[in-house]
Amino acid sequence: MNNYDTINHVQGKSIFIDDFVVPKGTLNAFIFTSAIAHGKIINIDTSEASKLPGVSQIILAKDIPGENQIGNIIHDEVLLAENEVDFIGQPIAIIVSDSKQTGKAAAELINIDFEKLQVITEPREAFENNSLIVPPITFESGNIKEGFSKADFVVEGKVESGGQEHLYLETQGAIVLPQEGNRLKIISSTQSPTSVQRVCSRVLNLSMNNVEVDVLRLGGAFGGKEDQATVWAALASLAAHKVNKPVKLVLSRHEDLFMTGKRHPYSSDYKIGLTKNGKIVAYEVTFYQNAGASADLSTAVLERTLFHATNSYFIPNVKATGISCKTNLPPNTAFRGFGGPQGMFVIEAALYKASKLLDISYYQLQKTNLLTEGNSFYYGQTAENAQAINCWNKLDSDFDIAKLIKDAKDFNSINKLFKMGVAIMPVTFGISFTSSFLNQASALVHVYTDGSVGISTAAVEMGQGVNEKMRRIAAKTFSININRIKIESTNTTRIANTSATAASSGADLNGNAVLLACNKIKSRLLNFAKSELSSLICDNADLMNETIVIDNKPTNLKWEDLISKAYMSRINLSSQAFYSTPKIYFDRTTNQGRPFAYHVYGTAIIISKLDVIRGTYVIESIKVVHDFGKSIAKEVDLGQMEGGIMQGIGWLTSEDLRYDKNGKLLSSTLSTYKVPDIYAAPKNYEVKFLENSTNDFGPLNSKAIGEPPLMYGIGAYFSILNAMESVNGKNAFRIESPLTPERVLMNLYSDKYYN
Ligand code: LUZ
Ligand code: MOS
Numbered sequence: 001m002n003n004y005d006t007i008n009h010v011q012g013k014s015i016f017i018d019d020f021v022v023p024k025g026t027l028n029a030f031i032f033t034s035a036i037a038h039g040k041i042i043n044i045d046t047s048e049a050s051k052l053p054g055v056s057q058i059i060l061a062k063d064i065p066g067e068n069q070i071g072n073i074i075h076d077e078v079l080l081a082e083n084e085v086d087f088i089g090q091p092i093a094i095i096v097s098d099s100k101q102t103g104k105a106a107a108e109l110i111n112i113d114f115e116k117l118q119v120i121t122e123p124r125e126a127f128e129n130n131s132l133i134v135p136p137i138t139f140e141s142g143n144i145k146e147g148f149s150k151a152d153f154v155v156e157g158k159v160e161s162g163g164q165e166h167l168y169l170e171t172q173g174a175i176v177l178p179q180e181g182n183r184l185k186i187i188s189s190t191q192s193p194t195s196v197q198r199v200c201s202r203v204l205n206l207s208m209n210n211v212e213v214d215v216l217r218l219g220g221a222f223g224g225k226e227d228q229a230t231v232w233a234a235l236a237s238l239a240a241h242k243v244n245k246p247v248k249l250v251l252s253r254h255e256d257l258f259m260t261g262k263r264h265p266y267s268s269d270y271k272i273g274l275t276k277n278g279k280i281v282a283y284e285v286t287f288y289q290n291a292g293a294s295a296d297l298s299t300a301v302l303e304r305t306l307f308h309a310t311n312s313y314f315i316p317n318v319k320a321t322g323i324s325c326k327t328n329l330p331p332n333t334a335f336r337g338f339g340g341p342q343g344m345f346v347i348e349a350a351l352y353k354a355s356k357l358l359d360i361s362y363y364q365l366q367k368t369n370l371l372t373e374g375n376s377f378y379y380g381q382t383a384e385n386a387q388a389i390n391c392w393n394k395l396d397s398d399f400d401i402a403k404l405i406k407d408a409k410d411f412n413s414i415n416k417l418f419k420m421g422v423a424i425m426p427v428t429f430g431i432s433f434t435s436s437f438l439n440q441a442s443a444l445v446h447v448y449t450d451g452s453v454g455i456s457t458a459a460v461e462m463g464q465g466v467n468e469k470m471r472r473i474a475a476k477t478f479s480i481n482i483n484r485i486k487i488e489s490t491n492t493t494r495i496a497n498t499s500a501t502a503a504s505s506g507a508d509l510n511g512n513a514v515l516l517a518c519n520k521i522k523s524r525l526l527n528f529a530k531s532e533l534s535s536l537i538c539d540n541a542d543l544m545n546e547t548i549v550i551d552n553k554p555t556n557l558k559w560e561d562l563i564s565k566a567y568m569s570r571i572n573l574s575s576q577a578f579y580s581t582p583k584i585y586f587d588r589t590t591n592q593g594r595p596f597a598y599h600v601y602g603t604a605i606i607i608s609k610l611d612v613i614r615g616t617y618v619i620e621s622i623k624v625v626h627d628f629g630k631s632i633a634k635e636v637d638l639g640q641m642e643g644g645i646m647q648g649i650g651w652l653t654s655e656d657l658r659y660d661k662n663g664k665l666l667s668s669t670l671s672t673y674k675v676p677d678i679y680a681a682p683k684n685y686e687v688k689f690l691e692n693s694t695n696d697f698g699p700l701n702s703k704a705i706g707e708p709p710l711m712y713g714i715g716a717y718f719s720i721l722n723a724m725e726s727v728n729g730k731n732a733f734r735i736e737s738p739l740t741p742e743r744v745l746m747n748l749y750s751d752k753y754y755n
Helices: 006-010 045-053 100-108 121-128 146-149 194-203 230-245 253-257 299-306 338-356 362-368 388-399 402-414 468-479 506-532 559-568 634-652 707-730 740-751
Strands: 029-034 039-045 054-060 090-098 112-118 137-143 153-161 171-176 185-190 209-215 245-250 266-274 280-292 318-326 417-433 441-447 453-457 485-487 541-544 547-550 553-558 573-578 585-587 592-594 600-613 617-626 684-689
Touching: 006 245, 029 100, 039 090, 039 153, 045 100, 054 100, 090 100, 090 230, 121 266, 121 280, 121 318, 121 634, 137 299, 146 185, 146 230, 146 280, 153 338, 153 559, 171 230, 171 547, 185 194, 185 230, 194 209, 194 230, 194 266, 230 245, 230 559, 266 338, 280 299, 299 318, 299 453, 338 417, 338 506, 338 634, 338 707, 362 417, 388 417, 388 600, 388 684, 402 417, 402 600, 417 707, 441 506, 468 485, 468 506, 485 684, 506 541, 506 553, 506 573, 547 617, 553 559, 600 707, 617 634, 617 707, 634 684, 634 707, 707 740
Parallel strands: 029 245, 185 209, 280 318, 453 485, 617 684
Antiparallel strands: 029 090, 039 112, 054 090, 137 318, 153 266, 171 185, 171 245, 266 280, 417 600, 441 453, 441 573, 541 547, 547 553, 585 592, 600 617
16 A cells, blocks of 8 residues: 555554654653552552652652643543542552653552542443433434334333454553643644643643644554643653653553543343334334543534434434443443444344344335435434445445355354354445544645755644645646655644544544645645736646646646746745635534534445354355545545445444453453454455545545544454354344354353343
8 A cells, every 4th residue: 555654664663652762861751540449548648659669759649730620521620639539540650750660660569548439430320320420411303102102013122332452552651751841742643633632731731832742653543632632741741840851651561451442332222113024113222331441532422323323224203312321441442333333233133133023124115215316314314325225235236145045044044053144234424523622633734945845734644645635636636646644743833723534534633624625725826826827817727747837738837947936026835724624513402513624434234154053154245335535545445445445344243341340440451352363354355445426525635534434344244244144043142242152152052141
């Protein structure tokens, strides 16, 4: 893949937080955290620890000069615990010392007394104890009562979906360099430089113009650094500010696994009403979200669950309630899909179970209910350029769905020890931050006198290829060689008030800003060129292949010459541009509006093969038709597709996140938490681009790609379930993820697992 960073990555030359050469005398921040999940701090004694040689200072909550508050949407999260601890791994003290080893040794010498309090780890248990982040939220449309009265069949059920560890390759970390006059420069591995800037200034009681945040790139994030990179930057900033020396804080893998929040586990109840022809007439669902100990982004995540509760289906009467439950786990957070996958998994489970009762196949039920052009989503937005059916039909015409299903049946009829399963997964995902105000970005473009170009945007490169897309947009706009273009680090002094690079919208928002900024310079250059060539009457000047063309005919004015002449004529070769998504709004009193710029559509068929004796399985094939719009970088988009699907499969099959009753993470190593490996990759994998798709909201008519593919992974769950059905004819298994081989065996061979 010809991505911007590829060569440096494979040569090991790309720089991550831990690779920055720090100034001599840089100190280490080691974080002393809570060993219990809930309790009052009775006494904390750091005197022994402070005496250890190499320790500079031990910082507690009371030493914070500003507010001890890092909450983003809701101000309910302290940076350092003061009176109470709410989860295992919650920061209590910062040990600033000469090395990580010293910090660790000093942590052993801190004496702390707790009074233990009741520990809650399950969302329904929290709900019963009235332990909520915010009151329940309900989205409703149509008339749910009337809807159910028209149903010939009503099916109810319960669905459990597990959490997920982000497992970005680069763990959380930051380096903080004090500057003259109390100012700070923070090098952070964050998706949201401005969040880091805002929170660090709040904690240190500095104005934001005293805090500069710089982000070169991240070694992965997946949502795990949208809000939760801030904690570590703030702890390191507090330390650097206190000791007035550079401070580095990089978590070890183990620290990262047990201290940071993850994808929210959900427990959900649904009730679905259908006619005998399989049309859904009513859907009622309640989501119990396991938020962890503080809000973080949970309410926004929950809202996205509600937005995606009906996936790709048109349902006239819907009532969906989300309950964000406060538990004694690390605060759960953004994770690729941002609650969407949890919502979509439940409607798929409902259709799967309904198909057994109606004796209509699951995939037929899906197809019968697909959204069509002009249908309303139940939150009020009209489906425009709806591609759900087009994707499904192309999948069918390119791959022959009926034949794939028949092949599996034929295989199953003659094989006892292995069974094949098939499932189709349509996906419809809304693009835009659901908080409308976040849909803004800006770009700063400089053309230097040698014709090279430097671009800054609010976008953070985290491996997703956004820099490559920015480069291609600029290269295309100027019509110059892409190698002239460099993408700078994301820096709050060059680009202010950044929204997180998140919600799949980094390339859309920043790409549109780059387009605007480049076009400003381009029109100045064209005006200049016209005067230079004295073709005053001609409006048809353009840039093509590094050359000024007039009426499509090349002149002898080339890019480099043009730039140096423009400079000599004092033409402004820099520009800044701002973009905000048009036409979006959402009314939170009625929960109706047009929250998304547009939707991304696609359909996948997933075929799995189950080993009946062992409960193990492989994904035989995945075939996808996806609406990429007009892709800016096909290789990048295909990479996102592949990675997203694998991450979705991992979430629902092998990644088993477990906490014990005391709130202790049991799967805290990579030997107990299984991410998909090369053997889990589908043996056959084919992706087709939906043809003739365009998008007015995407730069160069492209569509967002980051999150939507993850949800194809839901199909892996139902394809394995489909294979299990043919083992002993039983069906409607417990819908609990992840569907590990252990769970497959228990479902197949233990009766208590049917429901
Ligand atoms: N972050 C956010 C997101 O703050 N709002 C969103 O709607 C969103 N959606 C997906 C991923 N991150
Ligand atoms: Mo995100 S889940 O940081 O787009």
